[in-house]
Amino acid sequence: MKSINKTKEWKKLESLSKKMSKKHIYDMFKEDKDRYKKYTIDLDKLTFDFSKNRIDEKVFNSLIDLAKSAGLQEKIEEMFCGEKINTTENRAVLHTALRNRDNHPIFVDDEDVMPEVNNVLKRMKDFSDEVRSGEWKGHSGKKIKSIVNIGIGGSDLGPVMAVEALKPYCKKGLDMHFVSNIDGTHMIEVLKKCKPDTTLFVVASKTFTTQETMTNANTARKWLIDELGKTAVKKHFVAVSTNKEEVKKFGINVKNMFEFWNWVGGRYSMWSAIGLPIMIAIGWDNFEKLLEGGNAIDKHFRTTPLENNIPVIMGLLGVWYHNFFGAESYAVLPYDQYLHRFPAYLQQADMESNGKGVRFDGKYLDYQSGPILFGEPGTNGQHSFYQLIHQGTHLIPCDFIAPIHSHNETGNHHEILLANVLAQAKALMKGKTEKEAEEELIRMKKNKEDIALLKKHRAFSGNRPSNMILVEKVDPFTLGMLVSLYEHKIFVQGVIWQVNSYDQWGVELGKQLANQILPQISAGKNVKTSDNSTKNLIKKIRKARK
Secondary structure, three states: OOOHHHOHHHHHHHHHHHHHOOOOHHHHHHHOOOHHHHOEEEEOOEEEEOOOOOOOHHHHHHHHHHHHHOOHHHHHHHHHOOOOOEOOOOEOOOHHHHHOOOOOOOEEOOEEOHHHHHHHHHHHHHHHHHHHHOOOEOOOOOEOOEEEEEOOOHHHHHHHHHHHHOHHHOOOOOEEEEEOOOOHHHHHHHHOOOOHHHEEEEEEOOOOOOHHHHHHHHHHHHHHHHHHOHHHHHHHEEEEOOOHHHHHHHOOOHHHEEOOOOOOOHHHOOOOHHHHHHHHHHHHHHHHHHHHHHHHHHHHHHHOOHHHOHHHHHHHHHHHHHHHOOOOEEEEEEOOHHHOOHHHHHHHHHHHHHOOOEOOOOOEOOOOOOOEEEOOOOOHHHHOOHHHHHHOOOOOOEEEEEEOOOOOOOOOHHHHHHHHHHHHHHHHHHOEOHHHHHHHHHHOOOOHHHHHHHOOOOOEOOOOOEEEEEEOOOOHHHHHHHHHHHHHHHHHHHHHHOOOOOOOHHHHHHHHHHHHHHHHHHOOOOOOOOOHHHHHHHHHHHHHHO
16 A cells, blocks of 8 residues: 555645645635635535635646545445445444435445445434333333433534434423443432433443443442332433343343444444434434434445545545644634534544554655644634633644524624624635734724834734535534535545544553453552653552541
8 A cells, every 4th residue: 555645636725725826715715706606506505615714726726636546436345335344343334324314225244235324213212202202211100301312422422412403393391311431420410310210221332341331330220229229220221332131131121122233333333323312302303303414424425526526535534634734733622612512522522533644555754634623602712712822832723613594583692793703714815914913903092112012912823724614504404514514524634544433442451451450440540651650650549448
């Protein structure tokens, strides 16, 4: 395998980046009155404007050439066709099958996966309908009022993000809670808000052995049994898992176990049975619209030429800044309070996927792969880290996301919000010259000494890139589109960087070491460790906890 950074397409982009570093985005708008039209794509209820980027026709075409040289189109087909593109685990990657609303056959190892996908969806629908209607009763005959999802990573981040994003569609009178952290405080604080006889726990763990999840689940089980007795477990716990024996041992009726498959990666699993709490919260009809939104992007990604393909362009722009301008991070900035967990969700999706240092062929990378992602809802972020984005020494490309319509049209709140998101994108692009800052200070009647001191502090370099994603409203369909967009954008970048975006060996070592250290803390076993720091910290903790 030829390293991507040794290709002629990469070398050409290196040359173009030097020329482009001398150009200003704002000047390119002056030179081309059709720039917005040229670099904007409308798709269903979504608009993607990438005109405020350091690109021209040569750069854009060269980025597309890079994608072609990496075999992107072929890799897209391999994924959709169930090829085992997760090479280190010999697995297919088929979260797209979970939202295959056309229901066309998709084969893995010569077996069509769609009958099982549809079967699990139907079981989820029937169960969520029972809970929502009050037909499902707890041990004492009362309706369920609280749902507690117990999971971690992809078994938590997707469901909690989606439930928060779709609050206007959630069933009234049904309280949704999510517990993930092994810190007992997380579970205890949630249990304070619940009553045993009206609470249903959804335990989400593929193996049903995940340490954090099962520790939390056992704490919840004890809380329930102490109040209602052991026989109550079957009416107050359901499982999302593949391990029937462990589920049965826990006391859950296996009829209430919802399966998913090894071709569903955790961080891509909200479309599967992991999304059961989402379906309970918003109902089948809205969950289906979520699937349809994801499917709309799947079709676009698979069938649209690379140069008009939104996830492809998003991915290539990220590569452009990360590898050719040294931008090590990027920001996702949703201007909608309901999307406040979206950046946290994307942190796992992106950084766990492409935070890799080894190529498909086992060789170490000699170029940068996955970037650092962060974000916060607007306008909160403007009063937090935007200072660094505007005037700091780091280049941080931004994705702005905003709905044209709010679920809560109160006074002129939403107009102010929209004005802010458009202003931030413009300010990042345009900046403010020293001359403009000086003229502003003169108008403020500052003296010459103050002007000389302040003009540089009040100047903005601009030329800082951003994308603008507008949706009509944050609803199940558009949320599905947004999540699917970023999933495929991550895939594009993984292909370019020649890494496997679908394993996560980096999370394993810490788990292994924690299992070695735990008995040394809790059981007082002899401390065996090669480093003096860990050894003495364990001793200090043990002494203090006696």
